Amino acid sequence: MLRDGCLASIEAVALCILPLEKAAFDTPPGEPDFGSQKIACRAGPEHGGERLDRFLAGAAATANLSRTRVKALIEAGEVSIDGATVKDPSATLRAGQIASLRLPPPADPLPLGEDIALNIVFEDEYLLVIDKPAGLVVHPSAGHQTGTLVNALIAHCGKSLSGIGGVRRPGIVHRLDKDTSGLMVVAKTDAAHRGLARLFADHGKTLPLTREYLAFVWGVPGRLAGTIAAPLARDPISRQKIAVAAKGRGRSAVTNWRTVESFAGEASLLSCELLTGRTHQIRVHLAHFGHPLLGDPLYGAGFRSKKARLPPTAQACVKSLSRQALHAAKLDFLHPVTEKKLCFTNPLPRDLQKLCEALRDGN
Secondary structure, three states: OEEOOEEOOOOOOOOOOOOOOOOOOOOOOOOOOOOOOEEEEEOOHHHOOOEHHHHHHHHOHHHOOOHHHHHHHHHOOOEEEOOEEOOOOOOEOOOOOEEEEEOOOOEOOOOOOOOOOOOEEEEOOOEEEEEEOOOOOOOOEOOEOOOOHHHHHHHHHHHHOOEEOOEOOOEEOOOOOOOOEEEEEEEOEHHHHHHHHHHHHHOOOOOOEEEEEEEEEEOOOOOOEEEEEOOEEEOOOOOOOEEEOOOOOOEOOEEEEEEEEEEOOOEEEEEEEEOOOOOOHHHHHHHHOOOOEOOOOOOOHHHHHHHHHOOHHHHHHHHHOOOOOEEEEEEEEEOOOOOOEEEEEOOOOHHHHHHHHHHHHOO
């Protein structure tokens, strides 16, 4: 029987959607028992000839399934039409046919969780905001298979991760370099992941998103504030580096900056706001601007001799600094599920606070 347009004749149905005509019918013969997580939808006249993946993505909107996820489920054999398994996402439907989709439980994650201490700034059932320390790699890679933020998040969140793309893992929508500290937001659910991905892809153009960093740089800019708009691309010589690209090449990259404080004409503290989110963006833009970050081994190596012009205490701080002096200090965004405005600020970590105090002593 049908109830409010939904197919209710299948036992243990968790999600059933029939947006079309209300008419009593039984489960088609041969319909397999897909368990407790299922979407079953009847195609109406207006859906005749429609692709299977597109039809199911629209019908399963309330289940927060993307078309990419639906396509993967079809190819994995989790979808049937009138009881017959179909693995072709481009298969077309006829009016009256019933498409059924099984949602398997989220798979256990790879990599595995590791007990690594995290500084949690905010957490709810959909996402969490963390204060990432310098030295912590965000995602496993060839050189860092373990000991990453993802490993730590998998252990911390456990079963509260409902699955990103069908795998119980955290949804990373933006990254901080290994040696950059500060605020990051991470999704715990597929819905939050898609919402945050849209937000960060928009870069604050039409959706509320603010990302500000505190950066200690060599020298003092000739004006108090400005914008660096320079496209970025992989460095053609050193594949570890990003470089400003020639006009018409690379990806658009824009950074707003303003001077917060200057130190005896030798260094400055800048606030940088990202209007795009490219790899190494602030580091490359500031070096291109003539004011690379203190402690940056990739983009500030040519400024190491300037250290001798700092007062002794500041020299010692710069020498002991084991990373670029960059900190993600502010993160404001609209919660992708609750639609509440979330605003976070994060003070300088101890190493950069000591650097700041030493530079001030030299004024």
